[in-house]
Amino acid sequence: MAIIFRNGKIITGTGEIFRKGLVALAGPIIDYVGPEKRLRTSKNDQVIDLMGNTILPGIIDCHVHLCMDGSPDSMVSLLKESIPILTLKTAHHVRLTLEAGLTTVRDMGGRDYVDISIRDGIRSGLLPGPRMVCSGKMICMTGGYGWPYSREADGPEEVRKAAREQIKAGADVIKLMATGGILTKGVDPGAAQLSLEELRAGVEEARKADRRTATHAQGKEGIKNSLRAGIDSIEHGISLDDEAIALMLESKAFLVPTLSPPERIVGEGVKAGIPSSLIERARSAMKRHLDSVVKAYKMKIPIAMGTDAGTPLNRHGENLKELELLVKMGMSPMEAIVSATKTASEVLGLEGKIGTLEKGKLADLIVVDGDPLEDITLLQKKGRIKIIMKEGQFYKSHLHA
Numbered sequence: 001m002a003i004i005f006r007n008g009k010i011i012t013g014t015g016e017i018f019r020k021g022l023v024a025l026a027g028p029i030i031d032y033v034g035p036e037k038r039l040r041t042s043k044n045d046q047v048i049d050l051m052g053n054t055i056l057p058g059i060i061d062c063h064v065h066l067c068m069d070g071s072p073d074s075m076v077s078l079l080k081e082s083i084p085i086l087t088l089k090t091a092h093h094v095r096l097t098l099e100a101g102l103t104t105v106r107d108m109g110g111r112d113y114v115d116i117s118i119r120d121g122i123r124s125g126l127l128p129g130p131r132m133v134c135s136g137k138m139i140c141m142t143g144g145y146g147w148p149y150s151r152e153a154d155g156p157e158e159v160r161k162a163a164r165e166q167i168k169a170g171a172d173v174i175k176l177m178a179t180g181g182i183l184t185k186g187v188d189p190g191a192a193q194l195s196l197e198e199l200r201a202g203v204e205e206a207r208k209a210d211r212r213t214a215t216h217a218q219g220k221e222g223i224k225n226s227l228r229a230g231i232d233s234i235e236h237g238i239s240l241d242d243e244a245i246a247l248m249l250e251s252k253a254f255l256v257p258t259l260s261p262p263e264r265i266v267g268e269g270v271k272a273g274i275p276s277s278l279i280e281r282a283r284s285a286m287k288r289h290l291d292s293v294v295k296a297y298k299m300k301i302p303i304a305m306g307t308d309a310g311t312p313l314n315r316h317g318e319n320l321k322e323l324e325l326l327v328k329m330g331m332s333p334m335e336a337i338v339s340a341t342k343t344a345s346e347v348l349g350l351e352g353k354i355g356t357l358e359k360g361k362l363a364d365l366i367v368v369d370g371d372p373l374e375d376i377t378l379l380q381k382k383g384r385i386k387i388i389m390k391e392g393q394f395y396k397s398h399l400h401a
């Protein structure tokens with residue numbers, strides 16, 4: 001039995017549009033994408049009339065923390081929960097994420113490998129959720145950013161060992177902490193942390209095992225250390241100067257800006273009772289961050305969507321607010337969609353399988369009521385996503401409801 005979507009507007013994720021098109025599947029694989037044509041169908045085929053609604057690739061979020069709950073003090077709740085409760089909460093978060101239209105996410109730091117267990121549970125069909133690419137524990141210096149739930153490591157040899165431990169535990173990607181950040185008390189957000197030599201050791205070890213690397217990097221020195229170490233993606237990139245941009249272009253690193261966390265903390269922090277010192281740290285980072293992302297965008301650095309979902313007030317299932325923020329930053333709605341589909345798949349090294357609607361790729365797709373190219377916020381509105389499919393399997397199908 002084949003599934004055929006017809007009479008839809010197709011956004012393929014490559015930048016291409018078919019105003020009235022057809023997507024046909026063969027099992028979990030896309031078999032045809034293009035203009036409407038006469039298809040020979042058998043009576044077992046399921047033909048779905050999209051009635052002019054828009055079909056696009058399943059959305060990919062390159063930076064989430066599924067073990068964190070997005071509460072005002074999500075770092076504290078991450079640490080205080082028992083492992084069974086944390087696992088149940090994470091299972092709840094993956095469901096919310098999938099139901100928001102995200103068919104793939106990259107988890108950038110959990111606790112005690114709960115992220116990896118949940119990934120494996122989704123893979124084996126135990127629970128519904130997006131495809132997950134996991135980092136396991138983040139690797140930071142002693143007392144560095146995120147230390148209470150990270151693997152602390154000092155010196156290249158220990159970072160090497162820490163990377164090996166993550167790979168042994170099943171990590172798909174290695175996350176290295178190159179600078180401080182705003183959420184760990186007593187840590188200077190802009191200061192460099194893991195050194196160039198330490199980052200190099202982590203990257204080298206990841207490469208040997210064919211794993212990608214990502215770095216939490218806010219300040220200039222840590223960003224440059226990461227790029228000189230050969231990192232694959234800069235997460236946040238709050239202070240990018242011309243030299244950092246030149247290094248990014250040279251090394252072909254991606255930027256995953258995560259505009260959501262400061263926006264949430266500054267916008268909703270007072271009402272949620274977040275300490276004013278944290279709100280101030282977020283506010284002071286926001287302007288610099290935006291300037292850096294605009295600069296990167298103008299210099300054509302590949303930008304992939306990531307939300308940092310799970311951090312304070314940055315709730316799972318509200319990920320697609322980030323697309324609106326990318327458009328406010330200067331992207332066209334089409335560019336924002338490409339950043340959350342094609343470019344995001346490239347960050348994960350999964351561009352051969354997902355990220356676009358093209359023949360031969362896995363059928364990860366969503367159908368939205370209306371045209372997100374006219375209004376990008378449609379994608380974050382309740383009930384507007386009518387169909388969610390991952391690998392040819394429906395997780396939501398409410399088109400005619």
Ligand SMILES: [Zn+2]
Binds near residue numbers: 063064065108308
């Ligand atoms: Zn993060």
